[in-house]
Amino acid sequence: MAALAAIVCSAALTSLPTEAAAQTAQTHRLKFQAAWPTTSSLWENFVLFTRRVEQMSGGRLRIEALPAGAVVPPFELLEAVHSGVLDGAHGAAAYSVGLNKAATLFGPAPGGPYGMDLIDYLGWLYHGGGLDLYRELYRDHIRRDVVPLPLVAVDNQVLGWFNREINSWADLRGVKCRQTGITAEVFSAAGMATVNIPGGEILPAAERGLIDCAEWVGPGEDIRMGFQQVFRYYYMPSVHEPAIALELLINPRVWGRLPADLQEIMRTAALAVTVESQIRNNVAHARALRELQERHNVQIRRTPDEILVKTLESWDRIKEREAQRNPFFRKVLESQRSWAEQVVRAKQLVNPPADLLRDYYWPRQ
Incomplete structure (x- = not known):
């Protein structure tokens, strides 16, 4: 059976059209800049994403990560990706509010909005039509043609x-x-x-x-x-x-040249790193709070x-x-x-109040 499987697999590969086979084997090298300095955890999570993409693609897709200011200032990343100066960028939708205030609804909106947390917000993006609206925002209303993906959680921001x-x-x-x-x-x-x-x-x-x-x-x-x-x-x-996911912006011509499997690898890696970054945030906050009080x-x-x-x-x-x-x-x-009317209202019924559980085990001092 193993021998037969090997023959079938070999036949399937050799039957691929020459152009498709060449595209599958091709190594794609891209240049993305972040809005963050190298001292930032946001930068580290961005680099983690680029490494995951390379690992998951078997080296077929390699993204060179550049820190803030390497090519353009942080607030000029959108224009640089749109024009092709950069293949992609890691920034924040908040930086585009001056072009259209609807940008604030894609991550940095007060109140969630409507009481959504990060998971609710990601649910709206991936299952409630949010990503289509995200693309429409940039393409049709800001007039900058980019492909946006959520990448890296930054937790509930403090005052x-x-x-x-x-x-x-x-x-x-x-x-x-x-x-x-x-x-x-x-x-x-x-x-x-x-x-x-x-x-x-x-x-x-x-x-x-x-x-x-x-x-x-x-x-x-x-x-x-x-x-x-x-x-x-x-x-x-x-x-x-309270529900922030930063954004990955990709030049649409660059995106269109990638095979479907590499596009899916980027989507999957972005979601995985976004969730993992939130896990890292939780631990980092606990350690930092102790150090800020005890050492500083x-x-x-x-x-x-x-x-x-x-x-x-x-x-x-x-x-x-x-x-x-x-x-x-x-x-x-x-x-x-x-979306929030469905998921937030359901959580009010299904889930106990978060403060009830936290305060029961960890009374406030």
């Missing part, structure tokens, strides 16, 4: 780092803070003076006193960026970006409930206004609401 105590929504007034995407508009409602700069520029800006606070990701990532060197107070949690004397503070509620109220006003102005924004929002 951020401050150089003084924050006890209310009113305390945010006049604070000059690094924010990006729609988050800047959400917190501007409190009178916050927002500054939009890439991650690698946050620490230098804080050291020079150009900003009073900064939002980036969470403990595991933030400690690597060195924010504890400048800021004393660290507030968490927040609801401004950072004051970890719980975000006042008023700020959490006001954040959602500010976002509700923005999204309602934008839905009236932007038909595509409304289209995406309605799609997400339809």
